[in-house]
Amino acid sequence: MAEALESKFAQSQLRTMNAALADGRFVSVRKMLLELPPSDVALILESSPTKTRDELWELIDGDFHGDVLEELSEDVRNGIITKMMPHNVVDALEEMDTDDLAETLSSLPDEVLQGILQSMDAQDRVRAEQALSYGEETAGFIMNTDTITLRPDVTVDVVLRYIRLKGDLPENTDTFYVVNRTDNLVGSVPVARLLTADPEDKVVEVMDEEAEAIPVNMPDDEVASLFERYNWLSAPVVDDKYRLVGRITIDDVVDIIREDAEHSMMSMAGLDDEEDTFAPVWQSTQRRSVWLGVNLVTALLAAMVSDLFEATLSELAVLAILNTIVPSMGGVAGNQTLTLVIRGMALGHVNPSSSRWLISKELSIGFLNGMIWAILIATVIGLWKQNATLGAIIAFAMMINMVAAALAGATLPIVMKKFKIDPALAGSVILTTITDVVGIFAFLGTATLFLV
Amino acid sequence: MAEALESKFAQSQLRTMNAALADGRFVSVRKMLLELPPSDVALILESSPTKTRDELWELIDGDFHGDVLEELSEDVRNGIITKMMPHNVVDALEEMDTDDLAETLSSLPDEVLQGILQSMDAQDRVRAEQALSYGEETAGFIMNTDTITLRPDVTVDVVLRYIRLKGDLPENTDTFYVVNRTDNLVGSVPVARLLTADPEDKVVEVMDEEAEAIPVNMPDDEVASLFERYNWLSAPVVDDKYRLVGRITIDDVVDIIREDAEHSMMSMAGLDDEEDTFAPVWQSTQRRSVWLGVNLVTALLAAMVSDLFEATLSELAVLAILNTIVPSMGGVAGNQTLTLVIRGMALGHVNPSSSRWLISKELSIGFLNGMIWAILIATVIGLWKQNATLGAIIAFAMMINMVAAALAGATLPIVMKKFKIDPALAGSVILTTITDVVGIFAFLGTATLFLV
Numbered sequence: 001m002a003e004a005l006e007s008k009f010a011q012s013q014l015r016t017m018n019a020a021l022a023d024g025r026f027v028s029v030r031k032m033l034l035e036l037p038p039s040d041v042a043l044i045l046e047s048s049p050t051k052t053r054d055e056l057w058e059l060i061d062g063d064f065h066g067d068v069l070e071e072l073s074e075d076v077r078n079g080i081i082t083k084m085m086p087h088n089v090v091d092a093l094e095e096m097d098t099d100d101l102a103e104t105l106s107s108l109p110d111e112v113l114q115g116i117l118q119s120m121d122a123q124d125r126v127r128a129e130q131a132l133s134y135g136e137e138t139a140g141f142i143m144n145t146d147t148i149t150l151r152p153d154v155t156v157d158v159v160l161r162y163i164r165l166k167g168d169l170p171e172n173t174d175t176f177y178v179v180n181r182t183d184n185l186v187g188s189v190p191v192a193r194l195l196t197a198d199p200e201d202k203v204v205e206v207m208d209e210e211a212e213a214i215p216v217n218m219p220d221d222e223v224a225s226l227f228e229r230y231n232w233l234s235a236p237v238v239d240d241k242y243r244l245v246g247r248i249t250i251d252d253v254v255d256i257i258r259e260d261a262e263h264s265m266m267s268m269a270g271l272d273d274e275e276d277t278f279a280p281v282w283q284s285t286q287r288r289s290v291w292l293g294v295n296l297v298t299a300l301l302a303a304m305v306s307d308l309f310e311a312t313l314s315e316l317a318v319l320a321i322l323n324t325i326v327p328s329m330g331g332v333a334g335n336q337t338l339t340l341v342i343r344g345m346a347l348g349h350v351n352p353s354s355s356r357w358l359i360s361k362e363l364s365i366g367f368l369n370g371m372i373w374a375i376l377i378a379t380v381i382g383l384w385k386q387n388a389t390l391g392a393i394i395a396f397a398m399m400i401n402m403v404a405a406a407l408a409g410a411t412l413p414i415v416m417k418k419f420k421i422d423p424a425l426a427g428s429v430i431l432t433t434i435t436d437v438v439g440i441f442a443f444l445g446t447a448t449l450f451l452v
Numbered sequence: 453m454a455e456a457l458e459s460k461f462a463q464s465q466l467r468t469m470n471a472a473l474a475d476g477r478f479v480s481v482r483k484m485l486l487e488l489p490p491s492d493v494a495l496i497l498e499s500s501p502t503k504t505r506d507e508l509w510e511l512i513d514g515d516f517h518g519d520v521l522e523e524l525s526e527d528v529r530n531g532i533i534t535k536m537m538p539h540n541v542v543d544a545l546e547e548m549d550t551d552d553l554a555e556t557l558s559s560l561p562d563e564v565l566q567g568i569l570q571s572m573d574a575q576d577r578v579r580a581e582q583a584l585s586y587g588e589e590t591a592g593f594i595m596n597t598d599t600i601t602l603r604p605d606v607t608v609d610v611v612l613r614y615i616r617l618k619g620d621l622p623e624n625t626d627t628f629y630v631v632n633r634t635d636n637l638v639g640s641v642p643v644a645r646l647l648t649a650d651p652e653d654k655v656v657e658v659m660d661e662e663a664e665a666i667p668v669n670m671p672d673d674e675v676a677s678l679f680e681r682y683n684w685l686s687a688p689v690v691d692d693k694y695r696l697v698g699r700i701t702i703d704d705v706v707d708i709i710r711e712d713a714e715h716s717m718m719s720m721a722g723l724d725d726e727e728d729t730f731a732p733v734w735q736s737t738q739r740r741s742v743w744l745g746v747n748l749v750t751a752l753l754a755a756m757v758s759d760l761f762e763a764t765l766s767e768l769a770v771l772a773i774l775n776t777i778v779p780s781m782g783g784v785a786g787n788q789t790l791t792l793v794i795r796g797m798a799l800g801h802v803n804p805s806s807s808r809w810l811i812s813k814e815l816s817i818g819f820l821n822g823m824i825w826a827i828l829i830a831t832v833i834g835l836w837k838q839n840a841t842l843g844a845i846i847a848f849a850m851m852i853n854m855v856a857a858a859l860a861g862a863t864l865p866i867v868m869k870k871f872k873i874d875p876a877l878a879g880s881v882i883l884t885t886i887t888d889v890v891g892i893f894a895f896l897g898t899a900t901l902f903l904v
Contacts, residue, residue, distance in 0.1 A: 014803060014805060015804075015805055018805050037682065039681040039682055039683075040681070043681065043800060043801070046799070046801045047800070047801040047802070047803060047806050048806065049806070049809045049813075071681075160647060163647050163648055164647070164648050166648075167648060168648070169644045169647075169648075171683075172683070172685060173644060174626055174643075174685070191626075191643055191644050191647065192621045192625060192643050194647060195612060195615050195616070195621075195643065195646060195647065196615055196616050196618075196619060196620070196621075227706075228706055228707075228710070229491040229492070229495065229523075230489065230491055231491075231623075231624070231703040233624060233626070233685060233702065233703075250685065250702050250706070251683040251685075253706075254679075254680055254702070254705075254706060254709060255680075257706060257709055257710055257713075258680065258709055258713055261709075261710055261713030261714055261717070262713055262795060264717050265713070265716050265717035265720065265791065265795070266791060266792075266795065268717065268720075268721075268791075269720075269787050269788050269790075269791035269792075270784065270788060271788055271791060271792060275792060277792055277793070277795070277796035277801050277802065277810065278801070278806070278809070278810070278813070281813055281816045281817055281820065282820070284813070284817050285817050285820045285821060285824075288785070288788050288817070288821070289821065289824060291784065291788065292781060292784055292785060292821060292825060295780060295781060295784045296777075296781060296825065296828065296829070298780075299776060299777045299780040299781065300777065300832065302776055302780075303773050303774055303776065303777055306772065306773040306776075307773050310769050310770070310773065311769075313769040313772045313773065314766070314769035317762050317763075317765040317766035317772070318762070319772075320758065320765045320769070320771075320772030320775065321755050321758040321759050321762065321765065322755055323772065323775075323776075324751060324754055324755065324758075324775075324776055324779075324888075325748075325751045325752065325755055327776075328747060328750075328751040328754075329744060329747060329748060329751065332722065332743065332744055332747045333740070333744060335721050336721050336722060336723055336740050336743065338721075339717065339718060339720075339721035339723060340718075340721075340723060340727060340729055341729070343714060343717070343718065343729070344729035347498070348495060348499070349495070349498050349499040349729050349730070350499070350729065351466060351499060352467075353466060353467055353470050354499050354500065354501070354730070357501045357730070358729065358730070361501075361730070361733055361736070364733045365733055365736050365737045365740070368733065368734070368737045369737060369740070369741065369744060372737075372741060373744060373748065376748070377748070380752065436776075
């Protein structure tokens with residue numbers, strides 16, 4: 001009898017394997033790896049530091065290299081392939097589906113890719129070049145070409161006999177596509193339909209005519225949102241002449257959904273989405289330093305704004321102490337708005353007709369938030385520093401900055417998208433610069449007018 | 453012939469509809485809504501401010517209310533149901549699958565739920581109570597109960613005749629499950645297998661015996677990661693006696709993957725995942741104020757640390773000007789580490805055996821980053837303020853804070869997970885507090901020792 005699955009991937013397995021590896025019991029590690037499905041082996045590799053990863057890779061049977069590579073993330077996969085002999089890579093690629101082949105090859109550094117293409121025989125090279133012929137992040141790039149097509153005028157009985165003769169169907173086949181003599185898509189037949197259809201019926205009589213096809217150059221995130229919206233399991237892909245060129249299945253789309261959703265979170269922290277958790281120290285340091293450099297510039301900018309008020313600051317040290325509160329609150333409020341608008345745009349909820357409404361909504365929230373926190377901070381500072389004027393000044397600055405934060409958070413992503421800049425990547429740093437500068441100006445400027 | 457899909461949901465459709473609504477041409481809006489699939493109607497509702505949403509809802513044919521409700525997000529759905537008459541809700545719920553029914557009912561406020569349950573007839577109420585009997589965010593909660601089961605000892609021919617008699621199969625049926633007399637799961641038969649099997653064969657001869665079943669109480673994020681890892685389209689769900697109780701299909705899992713990935717991004721900005729982009733102003737203000745309140749406390753805490761050095765600050769205004777640079781850089785570096793570790797934990801890459809390695813890696817990065825930015829900031833400040841000692845002091849503080857940021861970013865999520873606190877929600881605010889306090893102490897403390 002089958003067994004109920006244990007929750008998550010068994011941590012104990014991983015511990016046993018690590019212990020065996022540390023003790024140099026390579027034979028038992030190799031045996032353990034042979035018994036696991038490729039996706040579990042991939043998970044183990046992803047969860048290991050580079051050194052352990054290389055040791056483990058040597059212990060995986062060469063016949064499974066391709067299956068495991070398919071399941072790895074870009075950074076980890078490239079790290080492994082770069083260290084392999086080109087002819088071993090060619091062997092591993094041979095069994096891959098077109099979509100996995102395209103993804104694997106396209107992400108490799110150019111010199112590695114050329115080395116691999118040169119080690120291929122003519123037939124494999126044609127297949128590889130074809131897989132690479134569609135633009136990255138398009139439907140053509142993620143589609144499979146192993147589609148079973150039917151002609152409209154044959155009977156269900158003939159189809160059934162053909163399928164029995166063929167034996168196994170390609171993985172995740174839930175629909176057959178119907179094409180005419182010039183390969184144009186004319187309809188689709190769900191696999192289950194063949195079970196219930198009369199064997200004497202012709203394909204044209206049992207097929208769905210309104211099969212919705214994906215153009216081969218549609219961006220992959222739009223493909224993903226169509227799958228998500230219409231609960232598809234697979235969809236046909238057509239070229240500009242409406243000829244069937246392949247099909248996309250839900251398992252490839254799931255990866256895109258996951259990556260797209262992660263992209264925003266990672267970008268907002270200034271990280272590359274493909275960043276490998278266990279990458280070597282120096283590689284990670286370099287990647288992250290770009291963002292830190294940008295932040296240093298904005299921090300210096302904020303310091304320069306404060307510098308304008310040096311005279312005021314040297315007179316009243318209390319202003320220096322309170323100088324960070326208003327910018328900090330503006331940054332948090334602005335980032336809330338920014339995140340919400342970025343998500344709304346990703347889900348397709350924010351569009352020209354609703355964006356004006358959205359901006360005015362966020363401004364109202366900024367105004368209300370400004371009121372609430374202005375009153376609160378005035379009370380706290382008034383009591384703490386026993387200075388009502390100081391309380392009024394910080395309250396005024398808070399009010400100004402909360403409205404500025406809301407305005408910046410709501411408009412930045414909309415404006416940036418028009419200029420084709422990714423708001424998740426650059427939005428947060430621009431926003432923080434705005435809230436810092438406005439916050440400091442409002443606080444120190446008002447204080448200079450009324451306190452000095 | 454079928455048509456190639458336009459990219460994304462046609463913005464022009466939405467514009468036409470909004471124009472018609474604004475002009476009061478309700479009949480044409482109603483007609484347009486009738487022609488769209490429920491998921492497109494849901495998208496339009498999600499993209500509209502509350503007032504427009506209510507007007508549109510009135511124009512949607514009652515027969516489609518259930519189909520549209522299924523596709524809406526929690527906040528928007530609850531807003532609509534709360535305004536409907538209970539007996540209309542009951543009608544809309546009647547056609548829903550068990551999993552959608554469970555999700556819809558469980559998220560309603562208790563008094564609304566009671567009103568709806570009371571309007572139901574006995575049969576519907578039993579169905580609703582059964583759907584609600586499994587814990588939220590478990591396999592039982594997201595499963596469907598419309599599973600087709602086969603007995604092991606019947607022939608394929610009998611199965612085929614039974615299916616033909618039945619006509620249509622439940623949506624997204626890719627596999628039949630085989631159960632014995634006591635309803636225990638003994639195997640599975642992919643739909644496509646029946647096409648290629650000999651009609652005289654018995655089910656037991658063509659089935660896969662190692663059907664992997666999901667326990668009914670497995671958390672839904674674990675279900676999602678199993679689907680993702682093994683590229684499943686559907687999976688059987690069993691109770692603690694290994695009896696088949698339902699099945700989970702990939703379309704429900706896609707929603708969970710999307711929500712889980714979004715959850716981290718939204719939480720890190722202090723937002724509720726279900727926050728509706730177009731929620732009323734006051735509702736959004738209240739929800740966001742919790743996070744702003746927490747941030748005010750941490751900002752005041754940082755101000756109090758600065759307050760300890762009031763004497764130093766009043767002597768040297770330049771310290772006040774530079775006081776934000778070190779905390780800001782620490783915050784960014786720490787958040788990079790935090791985000792990476794949170795994502796690594798979500799993907800299952802970070803586990804007890806790798807976490808020690810990960811912490812030491814992040815500490816090394818923190819040290820290297822500290823060196824790089826310490827040298828840079830010392831040069832900038834040395835030149836700007838013509839003060840080498842000041843440059844050395846800020847460099848030292850930078851070094852300390854970058855290491856503290858790396859340590860906090862790497863250990864916080866691991867520690868918080870042990871205490872079952874969501875690191876995406878609370879991690880970032882605790883981290884920023886640490887980097888603010890350490891940064892200010894290091895900078896102003898060292899300055900007090902060497903400059904005053």
